[in-house]
Amino acid sequence: MPPILTISALSKHYKSGQKALDGVDLTIERGEIFALLGPNGAGKTTLISIVCGTVTKSGGTITVDGHDLATDVRSARRAIGLVPQEIAVDIFATVWGTVTFSRGLFGRAPDPAYLEQLLRDLSLWEKRDSRIIELSGGMKRRVMIAKALSHEPDLLFLDEPTAGVDVNLRRDMWALVRKLRDKGVTIILTTHYIEEAEEMADRVGVIDGGKLLLVDDKAALMRKLGKRRLTLALQQPMAALPNALADWSLALEDGGSRLVYSFDAEADDTGMPSLLHRLGELGIAFKDLDTSRSSLEDIFVGLVERAA
Amino acid sequence: MTRGLNVHGIWAIYRTEMARTVRTVWQSIATPVITTALYFIVFGGAIGSRMQQVGGVGYGAFIVPGLIMLTLLTQSISNASVGIYFPKFTGTIFEILSAPLSAIEAVIAYVGAAATKSVIIGLIILVTATFFTEVHILHPLWMVAFLLLTSIAFSLFGFIIGIWAKNFEQLAIIPSLIVTPLTFLGGAFYSIDMLPQPWRTVSLFNPVVYLVSGFRWSFYGLGDVGVAASLGFTAGFMALCLITLWWIFRTGWRLKP
Numbered sequence: 243m244p245p246i247l248t249i250s251a252l253s254k255h256y257k258s259g260q261k262a263l264d265g266v267d268l269t270i271e272r273g274e275i276f277a278l279l280g281p282n283g284a285g286k287t288t289l290i291s292i293v294c295g296t297v298t299k300s301g302g303t304i305t306v307d308g309h310d311l312a313t314d315v316r317s318a319r320r321a322i323g324l325v326p327q328e329i330a331v332d333i334f335a336t337v338w339g340t341v342t343f344s345r346g347l348f349g350r351a352p353d354p355a356y357l358e359q360l361l362r363d364l365s366l367w368e369k370r371d372s373r374i375i376e377l378s379g380g381m382k383r384r385v386m387i388a389k390a391l392s393h394e395p396d397l398l399f400l401d402e403p404t405a406g407v408d409v410n411l412r413r414d415m416w417a418l419v420r421k422l423r424d425k426g427v428t429i430i431l432t433t434h435y436i437e438e439a440e441e442m443a444d445r446v447g448v449i450d451g452g453k454l455l456l457v458d459d460k461a462a463l464m465r466k467l468g469k470r471r472l473t474l475a476l477q478q479p480m481a482a483l484p485n486a487l488a489d490w491s492l493a494l495e496d497g498g499s500r501l502v503y504s505f506d507a508e509a510d511d512t513g514m515p516s517l518l519h520r521l522g523e524l525g526i527a528f529k530d531l532d533t534s535r536s537s538l539e540d541i542f543v544g545l546v547e548r549a550a
Numbered sequence: 551m552t553r554g555l556n557v558h559g560i561w562a563i564y565r566t567e568m569a570r571t572v573r574t575v576w577q578s579i580a581t582p583v584i585t586t587a588l589y590f591i592v593f594g595g596a597i598g599s600r601m602q603q604v605g606g607v608g609y610g611a612f613i614v615p616g617l618i619m620l621t622l623l624t625q626s627i628s629n630a631s632v633g634i635y636f637p638k639f640t641g642t643i644f645e646i647l648s649a650p651l652s653a654i655e656a657v658i659a660y661v662g663a664a665a666t667k668s669v670i671i672g673l674i675i676l677v678t679a680t681f682f683t684e685v686h687i688l689h690p691l692w693m694v695a696f697l698l699l700t701s702i703a704f705s706l707f708g709f710i711i712g713i714w715a716k717n718f719e720q721l722a723i724i725p726s727l728i729v730t731p732l733t734f735l736g737g738a739f740y741s742i743d744m745l746p747q748p749w750r751t752v753s754l755f756n757p758v759v760y761l762v763s764g765f766r767w768s769f770y771g772l773g774d775v776g777v778a779a780s781l782g783f784t785a786g787f788m789a790l791c792l793i794t795l796w797w798i799f800r801t802g803w804r805l806k807p
């Protein structure tokens with residue numbers, strides 16, 4: 243079986259002269275969840291839009307499930323569902339009306355039983371006769387998902403599915419994505435958040451400035467890049483690091499009032515418990531303690547430095 | 551479905567477009583009926599009663615085909631242009647563009663719906679007219695053919711305007727600045743024989759003259775130009791619109807960035 247999606251040498255210049263994609267090569271395997279991670283303006287939406295046919299490409303080739311988008315666009319499009327970044331839906335239509343419309347548009351015969359189950363899964367069944375203008379933002383977002391799934395696609399694009407979504411809905415969304423994957427749907431999602439990529443994806447691609455900087459298994463990527471920081475607010479500022487702490491990669495910040503420890507979150511021995519133990523032995527007291535994951539920015543800086 | 555027409559897709563759009571009309575039934579149906587009644591009161595009643603017959607037909611009856619034509623043109627253009635402009639404006643067009651729907655299918659659905667509305671409105675006006683004046687239809691089949699052809703041709707034209715328009719002003723400018731004047735000067739309310747030269751010759755360059763003339767011929771057997779010329783013009787205009795649309799969908803002009 244061919245891969246569900248093959249992109250090669252894809253490039254895009256907008257008429258404004260903006261180069262949004264620059265020679266992107268990417269292969270997506272059937273049944274995986276792929277996260278495209280990148281900052282604002284990286285080219286994520288452009289990439290998705292070209293595959294879905296809402297933006298024209300400047301160069302390169304794309305095949306979906308073995309169908310070349312240039313020559314066999316109809317078969318390719320049938321296999322694809324798209325949840326765009328911005329909510330765009332006829333606000334005067336009812337929920338039921340708009341999902342039946344979407345299913346028909348994609349050439350599928352009516353199947354009320356399937357659509358009922360879909361709306362139930364998305365907790366929209368009670369709202370089926372409501373007009374979309376009457377729904378909350380989160381519900382509208384779920385309507386967009388229902389529309390994209392109405393024709394039973396094999397390949398689903400979710401462009402920032404959890405932007406502006408509360409914690410509960412975010413959990414629901416993640417659960418839904420996993421459920422879809424279990425049914426054999428391949429999912430490509432974009433996100434700004436490394437936590438989201440970590441939570442959801444099998445593989446992660448990092449994109450910036452229209453270039454795909456790296457594609458890797460999530461676990462491998464996290465190992466390579468997933469640094470965490472432990473920050474201790476000290477009772478007494480320190481002028482220099484004592485030699486007794488030389489085994490840990492430590493740094494002093496804020497004029498010595500903060501002690502920062504960077505460590506590999508995926509490692510078996512993070513070195514954190516032993517560090518805290520040693521601090522206790524040395525009688526170094528701290529007021530507060532905080533751990534954080536390295537931000538996407540840190541990772542980009544890391545990537546760019548590595549590439550240079 | 552890989553081969554053959556996306557019938558479900560066409561039907562989905564067509565039905566949604568027709569439903570929009572039902573939602574705004576007052577705007578869609580009542581407005582043309584009231585406008586027509588007003589025209590008959592003013593032109594047919596007040597002015598027509600002082601006028602002699604035109605080509606052996608009473609003035610009230612004479613203006614019926616022109617009046618229907620005027621409404622067909624404006625309604626076809628506005629229905630079809632709004633039908634495609636609105637999704638562009640709200641962003642919902644992404645779904646149409648990402649669907650397995652060919653250009654021809656999209657055109658059949660949108661233009662078909664707009665033309666259906668125009669035909670219905672045209673017939674409503676015809677019925678309304680019979681309350682004000684006696685209407686004879688000499689060639690009913692030709693009448694229907696002109697009704698259909700004109701509705702389709704100008705819905706195609708409206709569809710192009712809807713794709714071309716970048717804002718509401720542009721959407722309104724062609725119908726109000728070009729189509730309405732051409733219709734008024736196109737013999738909707740008079741026979742161009744009544745004009746002095748050189749205006750009679752100038753009028754022959756007005757495309758609407760051919761539409762009105764052919765349509766009026768199907769009613770009363772009289773026209774300013776030959777029926778063949780009328781038919782040829784309508785068909786030619788339709789072909790031009792189709793070629794333009796084929797190019798638009800092939801290049802994504804004003805549809806895709």
Ligand SMILES: Nc1ncnc2c1ncn2[C@@H]1O[C@H](COP(=O)(O)OP(=O)(O)OP(=O)(O)O)[C@@H](O)[C@H]1O
Nearest residue numbers: 256258260262281282283284285286287288289807
């Ligand atoms: N229609 C357009 N016309 C011109 N330039 C565009 C258009 N759409 C996007 N761009 C530009 O292309 C680049 C990539 O944009 P894109 O929307 O693909 O980024 P993104 O990764 O989705 O960003 P975000 O995370 O903010 O959604 C940006 O510089 C953007 O300004």
Ligand SMILES: [Mg+2]
Nearest residue numbers: 286287288327
């Ligand atoms: Mg985006």
